[in-house]
Amino acid sequence: MTKKRKISLSEEELIVALRQREKVAAEALYDMYSASLFGVIIRIVQNNELAEDLLQETFVKIWNSFSSYSPDKGRLFTWMVNIARNLSIDKIRSKDFKNQIKNHEFDLNVTSIDASRNTSYKPELLGVKDLVDKLRPEQKIILDLVYFKGYTHLEAADELSIPLGTIKTRLRMAILQLRKYFN
Amino acid sequence: MEDIKLYIESGILELYVLGDLTSAERLNVEDMARNYPEVQKELNEIAATMEQFAVENAIEPHDNLRSEILGQLEYTRTNPITSQQATTDTKVVSLQPARQTNFYKYAFAASVALFLASLVALFNTYNQLQESRQQLVSLQQQNQSFANRVNFQENQLNQYKQQLSNKANSLVPGADSVRSTVNNEQQLIALQQQNQNFSKRLALQAGELKNSKRKLAVLESQSNNIVSILSDSTSRFIRLKGLPFSPKSNLMIAWNPEKNELWINKRASTLPANDPEHQYQLWAITKLKPVSLGVFDITKKDSILQKMTSVEGATAFAVTLEPRGGSEKPTLKQMVVMGLAHK
Incomplete structure (x- = not known):
């Protein structure tokens, strides 16, 4: 492997360094989290180039708004991945992006994104590894809609014509299942 | 407490971690977490699970992106990681010049020196061990993300094949589309053969995908023709x-x-x-x-x-x-x- 060694810090050290806006903090942040964030982004937008742009936007936003992060409200990654997801979901819902689809810019799987708002659900487009196969289909659908397609639980309930309470419990069951898998 | 258990079971904490709550609901969850340790514990576990989920599905972005992105950020200080200065000065044990040759004195001094030397050696070895362990872990992670990336691309390729064959089936097999279907078939077979060569394959895929995209666009416009005449009110x-x-x-x-x-x-x-x-x-x-x-x-x-x-x-x-x-x-x-x- 020709890759340079990656920088890795503990979450506490990283947070301190990030507050001081040191370069090493940015490097560590990138090395520790870029692949995880990129994996989420690319599954939302299903397009490599766009995902790279969004990864960049995500890091800039994390860097510039780091003062608004507070560790007692949760993990660093949770805060970051929600930034990445929000930016990506805003993107696929933007006029710009939809026009691009209309103009037959046939980038990878745009049809699946087009489908995100109105037509049928296609879990195979996810490309998430077999670990998601551990989930029951109804859990998979909800995790996909909410996590990768950016539906709120209200919208998901509407889309699937399922009561709100059921949506919430299924989402919980899905995450519990993942938890079991990781432990 | 039964209420707390119900609260946790309701699924609201998952929505909190996924960022799918109004700000009022969010404040309420944070309040509950402060007051009930079991709520806080549950939140932590959900967040850790979702992080693990992302790690398992990580995809390594292109290498060039790192410097590009890091170049976009503004820094206060730019000095590289300040490695702890080597403070472990080697102790020097000064020995009195032997007035009288005392074998045991020298022997003792020698063993002290030896002991110190072996401590230093042990310390170094330990550091090296730690370092290689870290390298191993990071190599494993890189491997994993690389494999994920390959999986992901393979997946996309398969979807592409699927789309192509779906399109080809649903369209009028006029001369052009028949030819391009045959072409596609051949390309796919060729692609499968190339799959054996792991490193070449990624580069090839990009080109093939571009081709297929173009063909897909052609097929798509034909299909649009048909759809437009079928749905046009003046037809x-x-x-x-x-x-x-x-x-x-x-x-x-x-x-x-x-x-x-x-x-x-x-x-x-x-x-x-x-x-x-x-x-x-x-x-x-x-x-x-x-x-x-x-x-x-x-x-x-x-x-x-x-x-x-x-x-x-x-x-x-x-x-x-x-x-x-x-x-x-x-x-x-x-x-x-x-x-x-x-x-």
Whole structure:
């Protein structure tokens, strides 16, 4: 492997360094989290180039708004991945992006994104590894809609014509299942 | 506490971690977490699970992106990681010059020196061990993300193949699309062979995908043509009905005079299959003069739609059975179906 060694810090050290806006903090942040964030982004937008742009936007936003992060409200990654997801979901819902689809810019799987708002659900487009196969289909659908397609639980309930309470419990069951898998 | 258990079971904490709550609901969850350790614990576990989920599905972005992104950020300080200065000065044990040769003194001094030296060596070895452990872990992670990336691309490739074959199946296999379907088939076979070579494959995929995209766009525009004539309100759908020569036959035509397009729907037709010496010929009757709109075959394995020549001002359409290649004028006694252009 020709890759340079990656920088890795503990979450506490990283947070301190990030507050001081040191370069090493940015490097560590990138090395520790870029692949995880990129994996989420690319599954939302299903397009490599766009995902790279969004990864960049995500890091800039994390860097510039780091003062608004507070560790007692949760993990660093949770805060970051929600930034990445929000930016990506805003993107696929933007006029710009939809026009691009209309103009037959046939980038990878745009049809699946087009489908995100109105037509049928296609879990195979996810490309998430077999670990998601551990989930029951109804859990998979909800995790996909909410996590990768950016539906709120209200919208998901509407889309699937399922009561709100059921949506919430299924989402919980899905995450519990993942938890079991990781432990 | 039963209430707390119900609260946790409701699924609201998952929504909190996924960022899917209003700010009021969020404050409420944070309040609960402060007051009930089991709520806080549950939140932590959900967050850790979602982080692990992302790690398992991590995809390594392109190497160049790192410097590009890091170059976008503004820093206060730019000094690299300040490695702890080596503070472990080697202790020097000064020995009195031996006034009297005392073997045990030297032996003791030597063993102290040896002990110190081995401590230093042990310390170094330990550091190296730690370092290689970290390297190992990071290599494993890189491997994992690389494998994920390959999986992901493979997946996309498969979807592509799927899309291509779906498109090809659903479209009119006119000459062009048949050829491109065959082409695609060959490309896919070639791609599969290339799969064996792991590193070459990624580079090849990019090119292949671009090609396929282009083809897909062509197929797509054909399909759009069909869809547009089918859904255009100015299109007319005309049923040609059987004549005494072949009373049970009929044929549907979609005609859009404004766009000057005309298609025949073979799937919905009951025309008998023609023999190799003959072909059906479509005619338009304009100002009582027949105009040929082209010939077509009906075989057992037929496509759905076939595009024919269109014409202005047709009052009726008819089909006759003619020698292969068609005739100048319709053979009236072999007219199989006919229908008026206007109701």
